[in-house]
Amino acid sequence: MTDILTLEGVEKTYDSGFIALHGVDLTLKEGEILALLGPNGAGKTTLISCICGTVMPTGGKITVGGFDALTNFRKARSLVGLVPQEIHLEPFSRVWDTVRYTRGLFGKKHDDAHLERVLKDLSLWDKRDSRVVELSGGMKRRVLIAKALSHEPRILFLDEPTAGVDVDLRKEMWEVVAKLKASGVSIVLTTHYIEEAEAMADRIGVINGGRLALIEEKDALMSRLGRKSLKIDLETPVDVIPDTLSSYNLKRADDGFALVYEYEAGASRTGITRLLADLRDAGLCMNDLSTRQSSLEEIFVSLVQSEQEERA
Numbered sequence: 194m195t196d197i198l199t200l201e202g203v204e205k206t207y208d209s210g211f212i213a214l215h216g217v218d219l220t221l222k223e224g225e226i227l228a229l230l231g232p233n234g235a236g237k238t239t240l241i242s243c244i245c246g247t248v249m250p251t252g253g254k255i256t257v258g259g260f261d262a263l264t265n266f267r268k269a270r271s272l273v274g275l276v277p278q279e280i281h282l283e284p285f286s287r288v289w290d291t292v293r294y295t296r297g298l299f300g301k302k303h304d305d306a307h308l309e310r311v312l313k314d315l316s317l318w319d320k321r322d323s324r325v326v327e328l329s330g331g332m333k334r335r336v337l338i339a340k341a342l343s344h345e346p347r348i349l350f351l352d353e354p355t356a357g358v359d360v361d362l363r364k365e366m367w368e369v370v371a372k373l374k375a376s377g378v379s380i381v382l383t384t385h386y387i388e389e390a391e392a393m394a395d396r397i398g399v400i401n402g403g404r405l406a407l408i409e410e411k412d413a414l415m416s417r418l419g420r421k422s423l424k425i426d427l428e429t430p431v432d433v434i435p436d437t438l439s440s441y442n443l444k445r446a447d448d449g450f451a452l453v454y455e456y457e458a459g460a461s462r463t464g465i466t467r468l469l470a471d472l473r474d475a476g477l478c479m480n481d482l483s484t485r486q487s488s489l490e491e492i493f494v495s496l497v498q499s500e501q502e503e504r505a
């Protein structure tokens with residue numbers, strides 16, 4: 194897959210002197226979904242704004258589809274669609290008119306067949322003559338996406354696409370994004386909902402303090418940093434974990450009715466077989482066993498914490 198977007202050492206120092214980006218390197222492959230995670234103020238919106246040309250970087254180089262975002266701004270910008278966090282729409286304009294108008298802003302020739310496809314893909318076709326004010330929140334977000342796709346961009350930036358929307362609508366948006374990916378659009382998405390990144394992204398980037406702390410395939414990240422836990426339900430509760438089991442660092446749960454053992458998700462030797470034998474030797478009888486994999490959220494929290502501790 195070719196790279197549709199390249200960032201080399203992108204820096205941003207705001208006029209206040211605050212350094213929001215400290216030399217970010219990043220590439221996006223064609224047709225992939227990259228989720229950018231990071232705590233509040235990490236620099237996600239600044240990064241997207243630099244790529245989309247609404248914030249001027251103070252250093253580094255950004256290339257979109259081979260065009261330099263500074264020296265060939267119009268060409269580079271025409272390949273990018275931005276769905277902002279806030280819903281800014283003209284309330285009394287009709288869906289069709291507002292989407293068509295946005296295409297015109299990019300200097301593209303009319304192509305009503307393309308706009309029809311976009312509206313149909315977003316299940317907005319039946320609403321094309323509705324005024325924005327008459328639409329539900331979810332439909333308004335779809336109109337934002339339709340506007341961002343009106344000029345046929347190759348990368349779509351979704352800044353917090355589901356902030357403040359209910360669970361059903363969030364799932365609906367995920368379906369919309371999956372459809373977009375299938376149509377060949379590359380997607381960069383920022384989100385605070387880590388389950389969203391887990392559900393949709395091919396790769397995960399973590400921004401912290403203006404630095405790209407990590408970028409990796411989601412599955413590899415989850416198996417590399419993910420931990421699993423084995424819960425052992427006991428027939429009779431234990432007050433104290435026997436000394437012979439001390440090397441397993443077991444935790445007592447459910448008032449002593451269960452013991453929990455943690456191990457690395459990707460490990461070839463988990464130690465479970467030995468643990469079960471040692472439990473039997475210690476005279477503990479098991480009722481049940483269950484395992485659980487740590488979520489991306491737990492991985493993210495521990496990553497950000499250890500980064501902050503390193504810098505402190």
Ligand SMILES: Nc1ncnc2c1ncn2[C@@H]1O[C@H](COP(=O)(O)OP(=O)(O)OP(=O)(O)O)[C@@H](O)[C@H]1O
Pocket residue numbers: 207208209211213231232233234235236237238239240
């Ligand atoms: N115009 C500006 N002038 C000075 N500082 C700014 C400006 N815009 C943003 N910042 C600062 O830059 C940092 C990064 O902000 P940014 O909005 O990019 O973060 P974010 O990761 O998108 O945060 P959130 O998740 O809260 O949306 C923050 O500390 C913010 O206060």
